[in-house]
Amino acid sequence: MSKLYWVLIGLILPVLQTSASEIDPPRPLSLKTVQIPEPPDLHQYIRDKPMAIALGKALFWDMQVGSDNIVACATCHFHAGADSRSKNQVNPGTHALSDAQRREFDLGSNMQLTASHFPLRVLTDPDDRASPAVFSSDDVISSQGIASYEFLRVLPSRPVEQLRRQTDQDGFSVNRINVRRVEPRNTPTVINAIFNYRNFYDGRAQYEFNGVNNWGDRDPNAHLYRAESATRVEPVRISIEQASLASQAVAAAVNDFELSASDRPFPMIGRKMLVARPLAQQQVHPQDSVLRKYSRWPQPGLALPDYAEMVRHAFQPEWWQSDQQIRLLPGGHSEICHRARPIAQQGCYTLMEFNFSLFFGLAIQLYEATLVADDTPYDRFMEGDSTAISEAAIRGVDIFRSQTRGRCINCHEGAELTGAAVSQVQASPVRIREGQAFDRGYNNIGVRPATSDLALGQTDPFGTPLSYTKQLYAAPVCPDGHSCPVVADGFFKVPGLRNVELTAPYFHNGGELTLRGVLDVYSRGGNFAQLTERDGSSIMLLNILHLSEQEKLDLEAWLLSLTDERVRYRRAPFDHPQIFVPNGHPGDTEKIDKQVAGTAADHMVEMPAVGEEGAYPMPGFLESDM
Template structure:
């Protein structure tokens, strides 16, 4: 990330000093913020959101904001494209088949005979991805009896099945943590969750047709466009509930989901700890649920009436059903905005407590901010530069590339040679409206006016028609806070330990030469000794917040039943009577504000 202009060198900063980003027009929507956070926490953990009444957001984000499951967690290579950018997915499983269990020996996914030499003999290399299982493939038919029943039909899944019985489908990219995600300017590995929220889907101003319904008086309902800044978590949150990989039968809409949930009791299937920091005073323990009879009631408390009071049905849906994506996005964002982990030894150190780090960790810190160049990309209190704080005003930047040429790139997003660029072009992709996800490419190919319209601000760089853009195979730099807890690593989940990650950087990446046209120039041999590597790993462990490890407030949570693959193994599963493999559910008991014993990390 060698910019043209020199920037001040990154230095240790405490996260306690960073303001949590928030939409400036929030008050136009929210009547009672506390109620909105409660609504967001309920929606995030509620199994009723999934078409199967099992899959919640938390199903893939329950462990330090990410996922530690190892069974039925492999995706085969769904995002591969050819040299013209056309999809050429690979449906063969290389590491483990559906319902197989990942083992330590499966990692790393690119095995070399000499870990310090990227040009040494490749022992094995796979395009599979270690990620998270969502739902089985189904088609949505109708919401019956005012939402009391969600009618679906099973669709035979040609990829995710064992002997023709559908297994839960697995995401094509590894699951990042939701903790501290509020600081990211855009979210998702490829940045497609826009910082501007349109109330309807992840695409912000890119979708000119996205509208919500407003009723200043009950009989006066009209469609309006909305545009909230600093709201990429709201944009993100309205993606998974309709995704037929993650949470939904294919074809379900947000008004359908509203119809299902509005008359239901929040968390009706899950028990809530009496000392839950948000929900505790309303716990119905030992019964499941909370003492708020319906989601509709909670929405009326949390949101201003013009967003729900319209009296007319439109195309068969009520005002509240129509606007369900608006409440879902904003409430989940407000809950996730409370998931800030700033109580770490590192933060103590950065605030002047010099003995908060061991001598080895201090050596690691020195390397991290110095010769190992980590902070060039993982800089700032957030341990990533892809944040509101760092790049809101400098979304585009120029750099000298690995091969010496100059390119414009989206600040915070880099190709570091984890996999060949064409296996997943990441930021190089296109949104459903034909605009490049890369803002640099957007500025170059569509010009200033379109950029302003689609992004909401003027471009801070004006790339010319034949300027080079670095976007293919680039991914959002992830935070390193709590990184000790969130293996496996990288967008493909291909590294199991932090030591493996440091070895990767030390040899200058795995696909250095193949990716050179897009590779960041800081990805080069580092010449670290064993002691240096251990010090870097030790330093990264100083970024763990014990409240996250022990699931204390604000990281405490309701009970959750989590699909951990299916009964049987990769050769044998059992029919649930509908053509699906029977689930193996594991119980995650509720915790209260004082937390509980730590969960095991991935494959530990």
Template sequence: MSHGLKHKPPNELSNKENETVFYRFMTRFFAKLTAIFLAGIRFFTSFLARQFGGNKLSRKLKTSITIALLVIFTVLTGHTVSAQVGSPPIVPLNQVSIPEPDNIGEFIRNKTAAIALGKTLFWDMQLGTDGNVTCATCHFKAGADSRSKNQLNPGLKAGDRVFNLAGAPNYQLTAADFPFHQLEDPNNIASRVISDSNDIAGSQGVFRADFVDIVPGSDQDNVTPQPDDIFRVQGINTRRVTDRHSPSVIDAVFNFRNFWDGSAQNIFNGVDRSGLRNPEALVLQATNRRRLRDVPVRIKNSSLASQAVAPITTAVETAAEDLPIAPLVIDLSDTDNTVRVRDTNGNLVDSNSADIAASTDAIAETSATTAQSTRRRIIRRIGRKAGKKLLALPPLAKQRVASNDSVLGAFSKAPQPGLNKTYEQMIQEAFQPQWWDSNMVIRVNPNTGRRRFYRRPRNRPLSTIEYTLAEYNFSLFFGLAVQAYESTLVSSQTPFDQFLAGNRSAFTPQQQQGWQLFTRRGCIGCHASTELTAASFRNVSGRGRIGRAPIPGTPVEDTGFFAIGVRPPQEDVALGADDGFGNSLSEARLAQQGKFSQLLGENPPTLDPPLSPSDTILANGAFKTPGLRNVELTAPYFHNGGTLTLEQVIDFYSRGGDFGGLPVLNLTTNEKQAFVAFLRGLTDERVRFQRAPFDHPQLFVPNGHPGNQNAVVNDGKGQATDDLLEIPAVGRNGGNPIPDFLSNFSTTGTTLSQ
């Protein structure tokens, strides 16, 4: 096994990275100071007990004394008493309201139908460019991904193109590979490093290829395979792998933002993940069946919708590469209906009317939506192409659906694959007519991006550059439908929830000890309240989207995002990255730059003291805190997938992380075992056994390629043949658990017949 130690020396760190190092140092310092103070409290209360004639102080009196001393300590140091001040109450999860958009009725007409459409889209393999990859491909096991072959990314975000663990893709991970940062003494962060790798245990998606066009009636797109200089074995392309581990979608509805870096915005714009950050995100609305207009969409509390639409245009996850046309951008004038096409250097390429109808009785309308005289929109084809492709295919045509599926059973064609509904029917049942009901066609010139609107012809089928309104607005339907489905994936029947509801026997004494340690040793500061994440909607809404960290210097951070030293921050800046529009993903930085209101749609919280240009912003290397429910089922762990077991996770926290950022807990063996027992008490058995609402259609998952990292089989097109793992369809009553990470999966060793 080859491992690489490839970190910048301290003198090469940027100012922002040095700020992070300083933050980590001060965090550890403050934690030690707090520990000393708490020890003093214990001594003082014991002293008082002795003064009362040896009798023990009442529990209530001890608590009152402790709180009083903590308040004094807080006043003296100027810091927050606890990360839980202002946090939402800890109640069973079924008592926590699911965040819902206040204007969802403008879009969804039937929630039950939207859930059915969302579940179908989430599991339908036809979505991917090769007809084999969909959302569920990376989220089939407790909402996450338990595949372990061909799951490595060499650390591309760190600029590394070399696979440390195996030397090449298609490697079968083993237990000996974990953790990716191995120490001689796992209890001591300063002990000798045995091995270290910046590789990522991610999720395999599609092969590298350039998108050409969809093929009407086929689940496979017309693509041109391209040589892959990274994901290849002996010159043969393998499936590409994401640069972060896939988090679980179960309970993700409670997150204020989604993705590890928070890039899936709370406001859904109907088009992409960017919310208000992308002012050119518009959909078409039918004011009547013969009149269309461009409109902006603003749907709050819809981060799941923002998240859902991103992978369908990602060249690693589900889609072939689709570069901007030419590359061209379109300028839309507010003063007329003229579209001026320019290249990315601003040079005028063409100028003509975008809205001239092909027939004299056709009516088309565009609307200006901003005060800018000129706007620029990058044109990408694959989003609406996915809609055109899927709407022509029978839903789940290659996958069986159980007749007692909790959502889709009534439409199942069991024992045959598929449903007895069309996608067009499902969209019409779920969504308001103004988003799909029109007899107009939108023709998009593939070379210039110019649009033309005209009445749908009756004597011929549409070409692949002509779109119905439903096809054109597919991203709107996809995002909101998948969000509706994922909003049902709530794991509220855990022993933890029973314990919170008053059933003390739901937790063993060891699990109760683990819960006490979890709250007393600071874990609950990041994994806050019932949702077990400070990034939850309740916590962010209550505490504010940004706040001051309770450490010396009181730097400013995004609520729910922390740098905990899993990897050096320069390898993946995460929240510190650009959003693709020239702005930081960090909302704290946006506030400091005066962009918060413009890009996020509300005023920033008022901080004490007020935010200033000189304040340190904690963003580089900060990741969204994941929830912990069902964590025993979702290995490997952290954003890099570099930790195998819960025991290794607890070792990580006990020693203060791998690269600083955490206080050293120095847990005893007994305490570690209690922590792990508590975490195992967060499992909802419905998730383990795939019972409703966690039942699902059949799925075939690419699981590496026949062979290994040294040899694969060429399929004749320069791509490796697939091993496909079958995940059988299960109905509302569930089935056997899906094998865990590193388990031996049974694969078909072939590709699906097309």
């Protein structure tokens, strides 16, 4: 969205007051009433949309994408779009402002989590947020990705990377043996994420996709090349709107907590993957809803020679067809290679390799856009089936929308059940509540102090606040004519609620194990009696609801009515190829039983391939040794 749009918001800001009204808003509509966002200029890039979706599904589930040929995007999103693993899933709080805090585990690397570790903040009086804490940890329960490696090169004409083990600077080791690094925030589900205006908990995956990274129009150097002829390519800047999932996908691929060895440039991912047979290590079910026509069942992989073949069919040729080569330079710059020498000797890339971030991001977005869970009992209830949900669930949704009791709907807005949705942000991107201005769809609900993780309060690499409100307004004008301070520290994206039954643990730190625990937090108005910005100014606390036992039961009944059974049973479009996921390492927090060259051996768990008819439900978090 252009800066002009955000400037114009300043003219209407006084009408965006969002203090509670005594009139209850209507029940949220069925998600089927919301159009799935899609880039308006998609045809400029996509040649064959079904093939692009197939490419996206293959890339999302393919273990070859990770530098170690083990970690895929799906490694952290295999269970209801989220992660149900429970060993080596602890991060010490690497986003904390305190240097000492960032590497200090309360629970430990390679910990096998149990129910006894939850919640991560235990109060003397669970109904009083101001009561002393019996236990309080700034650890985060999240997802293990890759171990600490330095990227060296991709082996010639082979989908294999040469890596060098490096000492883990963030403490992910046991007795100097590296274990897999764990991300600093709990993994949100990718299901229904297509509706988000921005992605990641801190919103850094921008609405506009620049084809290169997650920073959208913020990055002045991001550029691709487009072929003007077979022998001439030109650098171009692009800005694809409604594409924050593409922004998110390319960020994960080069993140050294998730998929990548350090300093792996995206064109090198292209060099590796373009010669790889898609899903070469994994079986694809012969009834896969997207990939069935390419399945080699029971042999692994797709019946396509390599990813280059899929790119050629899926994308317009001006983005990949050229004899010209491009060299990547420091600082995001590049130049055209003119000498007729082998590509590798010049550090040059083909056009298809250089633009691989475009293909990767858009293809994965198009696949994830199919992962829409809009057939829950509640959706059917709002479509006219009065028997679809229980009386308790009906009472629950009415508490949810009540302006005198739950008030949940004030943040979990619309049919998407989040103010962070495209439709909500485009309607009014800034909220003003009780004299404070902030980005719509983001909130600080007092799970942890803002100093544990600034989230939306951070700045991007170009020195600009992540918060759009803070970026454009030093002091917005409130409806009463006075200046409204902008708050952003510790503000996280408000998640949607469908399938929440299946995505424990909860909150950005994974600090609550159960839905009942979540409701207890809201009932007492958070975990802390005071929240502050870095400058010491106060952040408004949640309302203390003092929910009754019956109200909590009713709210939970409604939350359970938001489960789409296609997700639970992995029916199309939620079916998937086979994948092997690492679930911690042999040993415990004190010793590692097996290692290879200074890195802990993995305990691998297989998820067999599932076709469009689905399969048995996978165990949830702590429901098995996952």
